[in-house]
Amino acid sequence: MYHTETINNHTFRLRYLPGGIFDMGNERRGESPIHTVELSPFYIGEYLVTQALWKAVMGADNNPSRFIGDIRPIERVSWIDIVEGNQDGDDQPAFLQKLNEWTKNSRPRGYVYRLPTEAEWEYAARASEPYEYAGSDQLKEVGWFRENSHGETKAVGLKRPNGFLLYDMSGNVREWCMDKYSNSFYQECYDQGIVKDPLCDDKKARYRVRRGGSWLSYPQYCRVSYRLDWRPSRRLSDIGFRLVLAPVQR
Template structure:
């Protein structure tokens, strides 16, 4: 990590680094953690079924919910210091970009758009670039919108890129 502090998001990790971490975590816990798909990430950032339609995760005013170039003093901040979104999730707009499981393909998204409503698309099976979402501490608000995406090669590391894990629901029975 570029910035110190136990409560700051991990950053300067590649998509490949995240996969190595997930593999080890799953071996230690016996669970099935993973990165969210891009669709899952956006659904969560927008507040799920409780969405109010905000541009940023929990507000149209980024300063209320995220860290970006105007308020970050050019560094990451501890998580949970701003307001959460409608689902109670913090820091999905700004602070650090978050790797998603998906490969990036404009053609894939164009095809989904032609089909109309597509429920929980999984992204293309292969590609050159992986998707990152959420924006980062050094960016203007436009890049911290729930709808914005960026890309990186799987081995790319940057001080504005980290990851967030998901743990799929497993019913007991």
Template sequence: MQKFFFIGFFIFTLLAGTMSLNTSHAGNNLNDLQKANIIFDWLEPQFPELLKPAPQETQENSGIIFRYYSATNVYIATFQNHLFFIDHQVNLHDLGEVDFWLNYIREGEHEPDPGETWTDPVTGIEFVWVPEGCYDMGCGDWTDSCWDNEKPVHEVCLDGFWMGKYEVTQGQWTGVMGSNPSYFKSGNNYPVEQVSWNDVQDFISKLNSEGNSTFRLPTEAEWEYAARSGGRAEKYAGGDDLDSLGWYWSNSGSRTHEVGTKAPNGLGIYDMSGNVLEWVSDWYSDNYYSVSPRDNPQGPETGSSRVIRGGSWIFDAWDCRAAIRPYVTPGFRDFSLGFRLALSPGQQ
């Protein structure tokens, strides 16, 4: 009886006074019940004296998702993208938007430490936290002679993000897509290659549909910032000694190699110089560096080619510099071309 009284009272209260609530949802793949359960599960250990004992199962009625705690006669509930607490006197307390709570829970109270890692539970893909910061993007005096499209050097400031610790492997690709397109079918821990930008978008779309995370390609600015260990003045991804950092023409034996077998850069990220080239999200433009915004640049709005970064096993050392920015059409495939994933904060 009490349960039905609560539901009726809750609906009446919402209809009477809260129908103007913001009903927008964050861009993720969780349904309302999954969102509520994440928040409820997180709240219980935060308030063990109030939200006890073990409640009844999460229930849903007329769009209201709730748990009832019989020992204290209280409820926690979600409705119209808001979180509510209902005390023992049936007073309704609006605690804010569901998506705010989800982001708070996912990010934690503090930003991750630089180089901190997170592993996707669905695929096992590992990510490294790249902290926010500003850096001089392009080909500067810390490297050799430059192509024109690597100039001018310009300041870029980025929000923190998660970057794949390794290039996506053949095993990870096959686990999602069901087949392996690679030319060098050497093993599950070798980088996947012969994938176009369009193929990668299909992989990301399918991967995002299978879990709770929102994966993407890094932007060109994010890629270079992560490669240079958080924007340091580095010629290659991690320093000036390419033989220790990456697989390129002089040491590769004319093939790809298992990911993570050379030294990492200063953030603990591997193979950003050499092994395989890596797709980024940006369209390509010759003069983009002259017009790029300072904060979180996303690349040109349109184009005919996409940027690829990092050099590969078939490139000479100069073409594996962190600043180099080749470009190819989105449908292009090659046995030296792969990718790594990125995540915005709160999307893991």
């Protein structure tokens, strides 16, 4: 089941995920301990946000990407550009603010667009499959990374999807998540038992989570459990994002 939107003649869609219980994390440093998470249902973009979608929302002349192409992922956008807006005194509204204004009459009632939580992202990437990467144990089948990207992003959706029919979750560009990066959050969740819809957040967080590997990444950094921190103000050509549509209260 999908939810489809059209903005300025550009159509995109998100896939419905039923939620459920899964084991999050890995025994590697920074990804442990493995802990059990319960997620409510949500929608998530089948593709990374493209430059065409970014321009449809933000304006035809607004494209900060290094690698230009309407069906390539948007990159060189910061977490602040996406979530808060008005970075560096530029008086630019946030992408999510404008997107939610555009879709206020077409979104399901009580739902808003936002970034995925870290738990939602990993659940979507794993797709209840036992693979190291999102959809395969062979990264070249599902992702663009250092060894096959030729040093650039690629059009979205060219590689094989994972079990949830989501594309590019192990490569192309890394993906911003909503969460504050915390070395202790996994342990806190583990200590609580099964945690429902976890979110580690702080309005003044110095670092936010990014997931998924990129065209610049070595294979070990494209795994579904790999997590990395980055300053929310930074704009890099290997970081983009994917949309989630979920109830307001979450």
